[in-house]
Amino acid sequence: GGSTRISGARASGIDSATFDADRFIRSLLKGTRIDGLMAKSAEMATEVRSLDGDMQMLVYENYNKFISATDTIRSMKTNVDGMGSQMEELMSTIDSVAERSNAVNSKLQQRRDNIEDLNRVRALLRKLQAVFDLPRKLRAALDADALEIAVQQYTAAAPVLKKYGHQGTFRGVAAEAGELSREVVAALRKRLLERKDEASECIQLLRRMGEPVEALQEDFLECRRVRMEAILAGAERVVDLMCVAAGLECSG
Structure with missing residues (x-):
């Protein structure tokens, strides 16, 4: 119980x-x-x-x-505290590197600007030297009947001639180059009449030399007309010879 x-x-x-x-x-x-x-x-x-x-x-x-x-918590706190100081040191280092990088970039930019200025001056000097050499090169091209080269040399120097041709020593060079350019144009017109198969090339070169388009069109058409007449005349002579050979009477 x-x-x-x-x-x-x-x-x-x-x-x-x-x-x-x-x-x-x-x-x-x-x-x-x-x-x-x-x-x-x-x-x-x-x-x-x-x-x-x-x-x-x-x-x-x-x-x-x-x-x-x-x-563990104490160790983590120590590590975190250490990381905090390390992070501050790292951020300070990063700021220092960024500051030095900016300084280097600034100096490099100045050097790049100086190099660009020097390159521009150098390019201009080359162009000016080409202008001084232009009369001699044009004369050599004319003497060799290398009219394509003459046109190329003149058109390359034309902008500099136009800009500086009225200044100092360039005046004489510009005047001489102008006379030679007229000789080049005359030689091209002569070739246009004498070499009918080169008419298109001659027209293009004359256009690059600054000749009026209207006048070039007339010259081109005239050249084609003369060439066509020459072809027809040659064909008529061939027909006449064939008729003579066949003993037939051919009408003109």
Whole structure:
């Protein structure tokens, strides 16, 4: 009967979240004999010791974990603090590098500007030298009947002649080059009349020398007309010869 009452007391929910200790004790004292109470006391003492051991073990295990976690946090904090100083040093280095890079870029830009200026001056000097050499080269091309080369040389130097031809020593060069350019035009017109198969090329070269398009068209048409008449005249002579050879009378 005692064990039954103890079981009923145990069933009252000692492990429940709503367990009422006073009510449990009153119920236990009221419904349990002395020997049952002694047994219950011994049982509970054993459970308390077991639970106390478990608690100590849990505390020990968690204490070690707590210590380890504390050490880890302290190490992380040290590393973070170190990283902070390293980041500041890194940012300072980056700023210094950026400043030096900007200074280098500025100096390089100045040098690039100077080089570009020198290149422009050099290119202009080459053009001016080409102008000074133009009369000699034009004369050589005319003497060699290399009119294409003469036109190429004159048109290449024409912009510089137009810009500087009225200044100082360029006046004499410009005047001489002008006379020679007129000789080139005259030689091209002569070739246009004498070499009918080169009419198109001659017209193009004359146009590059600045000759009026209208006049060139008239010259081209006249050249074609003369060439056509020559072809027809030649054809008539061939026909006449064929008629004579055949003993026939051909009309003009």
